Amino acid sequence: MQRSDIVSFLISVGITGLLIWGLIYFINQWWERLPKAVALSICILLAVMVIGYPIYALAQWSDRYLARVRDAKARGQRVE
Numbered sequence: 001m002q003r004s005d006i007v008s009f010l011i012s013v014g015i016t017g018l019l020i021w022g023l024i025y026f027i028n029q030w031w032e033r034l035p036k037a038v039a040l041s042i043c044i045l046l047a048v049m050v051i052g053y054p055i056y057a058l059a060q061w062s063d064r065y066l067a068r069v070r071d072a073k074a075r076g077q078r079v080e
Helices: 003-033 036-075
Strands: none
Touching: 003 036
16 A cells, blocks of 8 residues: 555545534434425435445545556566
């Protein structure tokens, strides 16, 4: 794992934490004021964001890592 991978991972974890905090704040402060259909739509959207973003970030990291591995193998170097 390289330094740029650690930075990407920490940013991903930080954004995920902020999304979860925002979700909790939103539910505690605003949820009861919304109509049921709007609340359901927002719930689905927030779930996709909170679950999907870390998966997307991990997929990007994986693509970069696999590109480095292929490049290192093509040069005959050891992969770290």
